[in-house]
Amino acid sequence: MATPYTTPPQRDSWFAPLSIDLIVKVFKTTFFHPFVAWIIPLCFRAQNMYWDAPPMLVSIAWAALITLLWIAGVINDRLAFGLPRLVDLSEEVIVITGGASGLGLLIAEVYGMRGATVAVLDIEDMENGEARGVTYYKCDVTDKEQIAWVAAQVEKDLGTPTVLINNAAIVIGKPLLSLTFPEIERSIATNLLSHFYTLKTFLPAMARSECGGTVVTVSSVIGTTGAAQLTDYAASKAAVSALHRSLAAELRESHPQIRTVLVTPGQLSTPLFYGVQTPNSFFAPVVEPVDVAKEVIAAIDNGRNAAIAMPLYARWIDWYTVLPTGLQAVARKLAGVDTAMKSFVGRKGAKSGGEGGEKREPLIQAF
Template sequence: MPPYGPPTQRDSWFAPLSIDLLVKVLKTSFFHPFIAWIIPLCFRAQNMHWDAPPMLVSIAWASIISLSWIAMAINNRIAFGLPREVDLSEEVIVITGGASGLGLLIAEVYGMRGATVAVLDVAEMENGEARGVTYYKCDVTDKDQVARVAAEIERDLGTPTILINNAAIVIGKPLLELSFTEVEKSLSTNLLSHFYTLKTFLPAMARSEGGGTVVTVSSVIGTVGAARLADYAAAKAGVSALHRSLAAELRASHPNIRTVLVTPGQLSTPLFHGVRTPSRFLAPVVEPVDVAKEVIAAIDSGRSAAIAMPLYARWIDWYSVLPVGLQTIARRLAGVDTAMKTFVGRAGSKEKEAKRGGKEGVLIQGF
């Protein structure tokens, strides 16, 4: 089985086509200022007069696109402020749930680029040792273990400057079938662990002149909820609220610390093994490498950011504005409350692998 989840099944040649791909193509062509201004220049090269209707329309379009891009830049500047200076040779990156999936991918990229990376997880790293990455066995739901490992990281690697809260588990049961132990485990891993790591690692960042970056991995499920994900949705809603509140506090008290909120849709990782998206065109499964690229770009630039993938995740907050009747219709069309019926999960996929001669299945933290 591939290291970051099962291969994406493609029923036909057009299966990779999605609304996200179309938007990406349009954004780099028809809706890009450079391309937009080429059109009137081409008309002028054909000796078309400036007052000709095609010339006026193309200039108006290019002006609108250019003003839109300028407005987006101003919006980001107001929302996130100026970036901090990032020097990877001086950064110490802590990633929770980094032994597999998205966390492992980010860890390996930064390790190969010369950064100092510490991975915290209850399971061994899927790929064994990775260059530049130091593994620490740690259950992030235990604040005493987090404090102990933080002291070891400080001693071995230096003061952490980047914290990526990525640890997560999915149980995938209806609320009436969840035991109290499972509820506590889910909320501890998906929500309380963020408080523990932030309380442990943030003080050192606050004291550092160079500041730091906090990355929070949440989910669109925290906004819309879903059947068989009551515990997970509640935790992710809390994580998003925690991040926004923390960002507001840090802007006032420690403006040299940047915050990045990641809100993906369904990721192609073992965490959601078996879940099938009802529409690959409107709601494509997100590949970890695509999310990792956005997260790494935000960290490298030293800026705060709000990352949401795929396209619908960027507009998911508008769902709450819809009348409740339309919300019900949208849920049925999207299949959000039936998608978990085929859920196998990381433990289930490991068990299947064990039956084929692999190792015994276990539930591991991390996307």
């Protein structure tokens, strides 16, 4: 059987894996790390260098600056996110929407192997058939009644959910003038309304629990920048980010035992993004799902609130809206954000979970 797409192009240069994210990571673990910074003056002292020698003074000043910045970062995180909640994986029941493949499946498999109880909600069958410690429930997250029924089954089979990961999403990848009304409605229902449905269904149980819980929302940098051929997707992701921030503010006041994690990734390396060309592999590298999964899992394990954005540009993307409109246009042109979708293929031909057997839009986890 012929595949619906061709083989992706291979890297053809030794420096292709090099990116600004890799460079920053190396510096953060060397010159910009407090421990390493203090090693330098200690090495000078081991060479019998006087304390008032210029190299010694410069190295001490540098180490002190890095240490102060590190302390400021810790204080900033504490003020922004508060104290963590106590997490016991043997007691956690984790619900993941869109967890049959990609990022969601990766998180599900990791927690399943670590002894947590995991429920995957997806309209598609699980990519690997089954996974240790993971229970699959066929569910269309755009259907309120299906979600309510599955929630009752999860409670009966596994226990009260303590972690909700809203990960399901679709991308159609058409210009607005080519979108049909049913496609728009399906996109908005999956990418936005499903978050309201799952939150209204699973959040009350977390609110009643003294141990609280964690809500994870997978959004996208496209919700901030927008992009050609992604009008429906960008609008829904912008709304999802606003929903999460507003919900986090409400929960801080009414249910401080519930933690919230907002995930804002760039393009993920997944077949569901097949065909999308990375505008700039150095400044905007494709994100590996395992890297996002590690950050999400760490936030859940530590019981903390968090805002996860990767690669590096995603952490500063809000500053894009501060630029003058002329510079924004130049930045878009240089980044190629509005031409990346021209080669979009996606995962075509997936069967729908509905009774009609119609074709379904390509499913993705994040963009």
